[in-house]
Amino acid sequence: MKHYNCRVVVEQLEAAFHPRSIAVVGASGNPSSMGYRYVHHLTNYGYRGQVYPVTPHWSEVLGFEAYPSLENVPGTVDYVICCIPASKVPDLLLECPDKGVKVVHLFTGRFSETGHEDAAKLEEEVLHRAREFGICLIGPNCMGIYYPKGGLAFSYDFPTEPGKLGMFLQSGGAATEFIHYASLRGIRFSKVISYGNALDLNEADFLEYLSQDPETDIIASYIEGIKDGRRFFKALSRASLIKPVIILKAGRGSAGARQAASHTAALAGSLKIWETAIRQAGAIQARTLEELLDLVVCFYFLPPILGAKVGIVGGGGGRSVLSADEWEEAGFDVVPLPPEIKEEIKKTLPELWWDWIRNPVDVSIFPEGALVGNLSGNIVRMMAQSPHFDLIIVNMPLGGPFSITEFVALVSMQVDDIIDMNKKELKPLSMVLNTGNLSINDFDDLRWRCLAEQNAKLISAKVPIYATAVQAANAIIRMMNYYQRKEGIS
Amino acid sequence: MKHYNCRVVVEQLEAAFHPRSIAVVGASGNPSSMGYRYVHHLTNYGYRGQVYPVTPHWSEVLGFEAYPSLENVPGTVDYVICCIPASKVPDLLLECPDKGVKVVHLFTGRFSETGHEDAAKLEEEVLHRAREFGICLIGPNCMGIYYPKGGLAFSYDFPTEPGKLGMFLQSGGAATEFIHYASLRGIRFSKVISYGNALDLNEADFLEYLSQDPETDIIASYIEGIKDGRRFFKALSRASLIKPVIILKAGRGSAGARQAASHTAALAGSLKIWETAIRQAGAIQARTLEELLDLVVCFYFLPPILGAKVGIVGGGGGRSVLSADEWEEAGFDVVPLPPEIKEEIKKTLPELWWDWIRNPVDVSIFPEGALVGNLSGNIVRMMAQSPHFDLIIVNMPLGGPFSITEFVALVSMQVDDIIDMNKKELKPLSMVLNTGNLSINDFDDLRWRCLAEQNAKLISAKVPIYATAVQAANAIIRMMNYYQRKEGIS
Numbered sequence: 001m002k003h004y005n006c007r008v009v010v011e012q013l014e015a016a017f018h019p020r021s022i023a024v025v026g027a028s029g030n031p032s033s034m035g036y037r038y039v040h041h042l043t044n045y046g047y048r049g050q051v052y053p054v055t056p057h058w059s060e061v062l063g064f065e066a067y068p069s070l071e072n073v074p075g076t077v078d079y080v081i082c083c084i085p086a087s088k089v090p091d092l093l094l095e096c097p098d099k100g101v102k103v104v105h106l107f108t109g110r111f112s113e114t115g116h117e118d119a120a121k122l123e124e125e126v127l128h129r130a131r132e133f134g135i136c137l138i139g140p141n142c143m144g145i146y147y148p149k150g151g152l153a154f155s156y157d158f159p160t161e162p163g164k165l166g167m168f169l170q171s172g173g174a175a176t177e178f179i180h181y182a183s184l185r186g187i188r189f190s191k192v193i194s195y196g197n198a199l200d201l202n203e204a205d206f207l208e209y210l211s212q213d214p215e216t217d218i219i220a221s222y223i224e225g226i227k228d229g230r231r232f233f234k235a236l237s238r239a240s241l242i243k244p245v246i247i248l249k250a251g252r253g254s255a256g257a258r259q260a261a262s263h264t265a266a267l268a269g270s271l272k273i274w275e276t277a278i279r280q281a282g283a284i285q286a287r288t289l290e291e292l293l294d295l296v297v298c299f300y301f302l303p304p305i306l307g308a309k310v311g312i313v314g315g316g317g318g319r320s321v322l323s324a325d326e327w328e329e330a331g332f333d334v335v336p337l338p339p340e341i342k343e344e345i346k347k348t349l350p351e352l353w354w355d356w357i358r359n360p361v362d363v364s365i366f367p368e369g370a371l372v373g374n375l376s377g378n379i380v381r382m383m384a385q386s387p388h389f390d391l392i393i394v395n396m397p398l399g400g401p402f403s404i405t406e407f408v409a410l411v412s413m414q415v416d417d418i419i420d421m422n423k424k425e426l427k428p429l430s431m432v433l434n435t436g437n438l439s440i441n442d443f444d445d446l447r448w449r450c451l452a453e454q455n456a457k458l459i460s461a462k463v464p465i466y467a468t469a470v471q472a473a474n475a476i477i478r479m480m481n482y483y484q485r486k487e488g489i490s
Numbered sequence: 491m492k493h494y495n496c497r498v499v500v501e502q503l504e505a506a507f508h509p510r511s512i513a514v515v516g517a518s519g520n521p522s523s524m525g526y527r528y529v530h531h532l533t534n535y536g537y538r539g540q541v542y543p544v545t546p547h548w549s550e551v552l553g554f555e556a557y558p559s560l561e562n563v564p565g566t567v568d569y570v571i572c573c574i575p576a577s578k579v580p581d582l583l584l585e586c587p588d589k590g591v592k593v594v595h596l597f598t599g600r601f602s603e604t605g606h607e608d609a610a611k612l613e614e615e616v617l618h619r620a621r622e623f624g625i626c627l628i629g630p631n632c633m634g635i636y637y638p639k640g641g642l643a644f645s646y647d648f649p650t651e652p653g654k655l656g657m658f659l660q661s662g663g664a665a666t667e668f669i670h671y672a673s674l675r676g677i678r679f680s681k682v683i684s685y686g687n688a689l690d691l692n693e694a695d696f697l698e699y700l701s702q703d704p705e706t707d708i709i710a711s712y713i714e715g716i717k718d719g720r721r722f723f724k725a726l727s728r729a730s731l732i733k734p735v736i737i738l739k740a741g742r743g744s745a746g747a748r749q750a751a752s753h754t755a756a757l758a759g760s761l762k763i764w765e766t767a768i769r770q771a772g773a774i775q776a777r778t779l780e781e782l783l784d785l786v787v788c789f790y791f792l793p794p795i796l797g798a799k800v801g802i803v804g805g806g807g808g809r810s811v812l813s814a815d816e817w818e819e820a821g822f823d824v825v826p827l828p829p830e831i832k833e834e835i836k837k838t839l840p841e842l843w844w845d846w847i848r849n850p851v852d853v854s855i856f857p858e859g860a861l862v863g864n865l866s867g868n869i870v871r872m873m874a875q876s877p878h879f880d881l882i883i884v885n886m887p888l889g890g891p892f893s894i895t896e897f898v899a900l901v902s903m904q905v906d907d908i909i910d911m912n913k914k915e916l917k918p919l920s921m922v923l924n925t926g927n928l929s930i931n932d933f934d935d936l937r938w939r940c941l942a943e944q945n946a947k948l949i950s951a952k953v954p955i956y957a958t959a960v961q962a963a964n965a966i967i968r969m970m971n972y973y974q975r976k977e978g979i980s
Contacts, residue, residue, distance in 0.1 A: 031893065037893070170808070171808025172808075173806020176890055258814070258826075262848055290960070317664075320749050320753065321750045399645070435928050468780050
């Protein structure tokens with residue numbers, strides 16, 4: 001029996017990301033089938049190689065000539081997307097060697113995750129056959145690959161523009177959701193792999209691949225269970241030296257572990273061991289998809305931060321008090337405003353009670369003329385230029401006492417100013433801006449439209465934005481810890 | 491010296507909420523002044539009593555005849571909104587007794603919160619004079635009253651429709667923000683008091699008033715410091731027996747306490763003492779404005795929940811695993827699906843691998859036909875009817891593998907079904923639905939529009955909605971604790 005070592009996977013995965021030809025086996029002309037959707041995505045996302053729908057039921061799918069079986073396809077096939085029922089997979093694999101197939105993505109599910117013994121046995125047989133033929137498997141029970149640069153995707157409405165976040169996720173649903181919500185926040189992707197049951201290629205393979213991938217600067221992952229803990233955590237330590245790796249471990253409690261078993265047949269393992277191992281490897285742990293996204297946002301947009309001294313500007317008095325609490329509780333040092341900035345404010349605006357201003361800077365105590373004259377922007381600039389701060393946070397107000405027209409004018413000016421400052425890279429800078437849980441009727445409301453407009457401007461200017469101070473602070477402090485550890489500071 | 495006891499405040503506050511006439515002292519025709527805005531709000535929110543702008547600089551403001559001083563106003567004045575500089579407040583108070591003024595709201599700031607000794611002394615003088623004349627003060631340094639039913643408000647674009655949440659907040663900015671964000675989530679208000687420095691009427695007065703107020707079912711508060719701890723916590727214990735009281739204590743750390751002192755001259759006090767006292771009183775503590783809102787949402791929309799057994803439906807496999815973790819970690823019991831429901835599913839759809847379904851119910855394992863046939867809705871209904879669950883949670887999907895038209899059709903049907911179920915009040919039910927941090931260009935995206943549409947439908951059907959499972963679970967478990975304590979269960 002020829003046993004191909006699939007563990008040295010960089011070439012295999014390169015083949016998966018750059019196939020010259022793809023066969024969608026189980027293709028269909030029915031728009032509500034996955035066999036249709038995978039063909040659709042190849043054309044829709046601009047895949048430029050050969051596309052071969054394989055199905056005995058249709059003569060063509062979306063304009064491509066269809067073939068009754070893989071062996072009927074003319075020429076070689078680098079990559080197979082498999083949507084046929086589980087029981088037919090072993091026979092499909094028999095046809096692969098003649099076509100030169102390197103990687104098979106098994107969208108096909110209902111293997112060991114069902115908890116049925118015969119399904120688990122079938123899965124074993126599939127693995128055995130793939131190894132015998134030297135074919136790599138992604139999956140089964142997964143969505144496969146999203147590689148915008150190569151025109152590969154597994155769902156509708158993903159960004160076509162590529163970026164620098166690489167991901168491997170055991171759940172295709174989590175991957176799809178994450179991509180949608182992350183793209184709202186300006187995140188773009190290098191390569192995403194949804195890998196389900198990890199029968200052949202597993203989390204360690206994907207991690208090793210992405211850590212070497214020059215298109216990937218940050219790695220994020222959703223894992224329910226691992227196949228080889230020793231190898232994975234070794235790879236995690238190595239990867240974390242090269243780039244930040246953020247891990248969301250799901251299936252943490254008893255209910256979650258039961259659920260993970262029935263989802264991807266994962267053995268969830270002890271949470272304590274996981275947490276210790278992730279920390280020791282120098283990786284970053286997230287506990288929810290939302291937290292994973294918050295962490296990605298700061299690693300994606302902020303330069304490394306090595307100190308915890310934060311300067312905060314914006315919002316009224318209540319927001320200033322709460323900001324002080326929230327940033328301090330997350331581990332930041334809300335230092336007093338340095339005397340030279342107070343002196344500078346005194347010069348600019350002597351009639352203001354300058355010795356009353358603190359950090360956080362409560363802009364609601366300014367006379368309105370000073371606001372319109374952009375005193376707050378000037379203070380942000382002074383803080384950004386001061387060596388007393390490692391990080392500047394701007395709280396976006398929601399209007400306070402202002403009418404909507406006053407608010408729109410004020411906020412637009414302030415946001416333009418912040419974008420200008422951010423371009424000059426004086427200091428790491430982030431914004432707290434809550435665009436609100438909008439209902440359809442709120443789309444016509446000038447306040448929410450204005451916030452959505454500012455959000456768009458800030459995101460396209462690559463300013464990291466968080467809905468709440470707690471989200472921002474909890475993400476950024478862990479980013480700081482990562483870089484401090486890397487620089488040997490802590 | 492006549493010393494009027496202002497502590498029996500129900501009548502005084504009733505007068506403040508139902509004044510027959512209001513004088514805005516420091517009124518102005520300049521739209522970017524508070525003296526203009528307060529007059530504007532009175533007309534805009536439909537206040538039906540007499541409005542008297544008082545200003546020597548304008549002969550009329552927004553169509554109302556203006557008077558150079560309070561004594562020139564014809565007839566009595568129940569309530570004064572004061573926007574003149576701090577130094578002029580003592581003289582204004584001299585004119586109040588003749589006009590029969592009961593309550594003065596001092597928007598005017600720059601008293602003790604500035605940290606200046608002369609300002610603190612002036613504040614003392616104001617209090618002394620008010621007590622001498624038997625006049626109640628709200629503030630100083632605050633926004634005053636929002637009472638939609640009476641046409642009183644302190645900012646633009648607040649809901650005009652009244653509701654059942656009563657609030658007292660030491661910060662006007664926090665009040666304004668909270669009202670905007672809360673109204674997005676369907677919350678409406680009975681009475682809101684922004685009370686700033688609490689010179690005269692203080693937190694205990696407002697709490698006692700709202701706990702007796704028949705228009706208020708839930709009380710929420712933002713407090714930086716208290717004037718009389720003993721009295722307040724006594725009042726809090728009594729109030730918590732009548733209705734839920736949620737307290738956000740701000741100024742918790744050293745930076746926050748410094749900030750609170752300069753904001754409302756509050757002595758922040760020890761956090762530990764606060765937390766213990768709030769818990770012992772049977773009130774509920776929030777740590778951020780967002781958490782305060784999450785708590786309000788469940789008290790507002792859900793019936794009392796006395797047990798922790800949760801049934802979860804919806805979303806894909808990853809979301810199901812994470813939901814199990816997140817609800818369990820918050821203290822809920824993610825119980826197995828009872829056999830009778832499994833049996834029922836087996837009957838409905840024998841070809842489905844019915845013994846594979848668990849709680850959380852991963853709807854992505856259903857055949858698509860079953861989804862369209864609303865199997866998930868039927869399972870929600872069975873769970874809602876089952877005595878095995880105390881609470882049902884529905885996770886709103888974001889599209890999974892579906893095209894946007896498939897998604898819109900599926901989701902609309904499911905949401906209509908949930909609204910129907912919610913109407914029948916079979917079981918406390920909540921939804922996790924993240925409408926996303928939208929940028930202006932996303933307003934044209936069908937996916938986000940669809941979620942915003944569902945959000946609108948669900949909110950108007952009074953289904954409580956949370957953006958994340960963690961937010962929902964952490965709020966609802968504390969609500970359960972409140973009712974369990976009240977019923978003597980824990």
